[in-house]
Amino acid sequence: MPELPEVESVRRQLAPRVAGRTITAVEVVPQERFRAVETATGRTIEALHRRGKYLIAPLDDGRELVMHLGMTGSFRFRGGDDGWVPDAYVRATFHLDDGVLDYRDVRRFGRLTVVEAGDYAGIPTLRDLGPEPLSNDFTARAFHRALSRTTAPVKVALLGQRLVAGVGNIYADEALWRARINPHSRRVGPERAAALWQAIREVLAESIDREGTTFRDYQMVNGESGRNADFLIAYGQEGRPCPRCGEPLSKVVLGGRGTTYCRICQRR
DNA sequence: AGATCGGCCTGGACGC
DNA sequence: TGCGTCCAGGCCGATC
Numbered sequence: 001m002p003e004l005p006e007v008e009s010v011r012r013q014l015a016p017r018v019a020g021r022t023i024t025a026v027e028v029v030p031q032e033r034f035r036a037v038e039t040a041t042g043r044t045i046e047a048l049h050r051r052g053k054y055l056i057a058p059l060d061d062g063r064e065l066v067m068h069l070g071m072t073g074s075f076r077f078r079g080g081d082d083g084w085v086p087d088a089y090v091r092a093t094f095h096l097d098d099g100v101l102d103y104r105d106v107r108r109f110g111r112l113t114v115v116e117a118g119d120y121a122g123i124p125t126l127r128d129l130g131p132e133p134l135s136n137d138f139t140a141r142a143f144h145r146a147l148s149r150t151t152a153p154v155k156v157a158l159l160g161q162r163l164v165a166g167v168g169n170i171y172a173d174e175a176l177w178r179a180r181i182n183p184h185s186r187r188v189g190p191e192r193a194a195a196l197w198q199a200i201r202e203v204l205a206e207s208i209d210r211e212g213t214t215f216r217d218y219q220m221v222n223g224e225s226g227r228n229a230d231f232l233i234a235y236g237q238e239g240r241p242c243p244r245c246g247e248p249l250s251k252v253v254l255g256g257r258g259t260t261y262c263r264i265c266q267r268r
Numbered sequence: 269a270g271a272t273c274g275g276c277c278t279g280g281a282c283g284c
Numbered sequence: 285t286g287c288g289t290c291c292a293g294g295c296c297g298a299t300c
């Protein structure tokens with residue numbers, strides 16, 4: 001499940017290979033979630049940016065190719081030495097002036113679309129996206145204010161993308177464990193908010209350094225896995241002893257998402 | 269307007 | 285072995 005560190009790792013591998021390249025042809029399965037992608041034909045990709053879990057490629061005509069990997073999306077180049085051969089799960093293919101790039105997505109939760117630059121009216125999560133957690137726009141003070149304005153459980157609020165961009169189920173559980181905050185909490189005071197702010201930045205930065213977490217499906221452009229899975233303390237670790245207090249970690253469903261936490265040292 | 273919930277989608281794990 | 289059921293979850297749209 002690509003979250004910010006995984007998408008950033010993809011961006012870092014993809015950017016040098018697509019920036020400045022011209023799209024000579026596009027093949028894409030006809031689906032609403034791939035709307036207007038074929039109109040990128042003939043355009044040159046100027047750069048590759050990331051906002052939250054979205055990849056955004058400005059084109060040379062004032063539009064942007066916006067990409068979201070969903071749960072199982074990945075990009076792979078043909079003809080490299082990584083052994084990639086297109087399979088039945090390729091949903092789109094970009095023919096570039098110097099190579100062929102496949103978009104593969106088993107579960108089809110991903111999305112590719114072309115919009116006027118900055119016009120995200122049709123992509124509500126991107127339109128309403130919160131600050132980049134590793135930028136100076138993300139401050140503990142503003143994070144606490146934003147948290148105070150919502151009544152949802154803090155875990156659900158973190159997944160909403162409006163308080164902060166790019167946090168998904170893995171890093172929400174990791175950050176809440178690190179900050180000792182109960183995922184059900186609907187009120188988080190300034191000190192605990194500051195601890196969570198710090199924990200979010202730490203878990204994301206550490207995972208980027210390890211090129212992301214491969215738990216099931218995530219793979220990089222070169223087909224390799226991220227190295228952060230071995231360092232997960234909470235996500236997917238239910239029943240294992242909490243490294244702080246030894247209590248077996250509990251699993252509940254919160255906001256429709258599996259949530260693993262320590263009921264002792266993340267007490268409400 | 270914000271909170272909540274079901275649907276999308278498919279492979280893999282599990283039970284019988 | 286094979287079949288059925290459940291689970292994973294980011295986002296979106298409908299409903300409360």
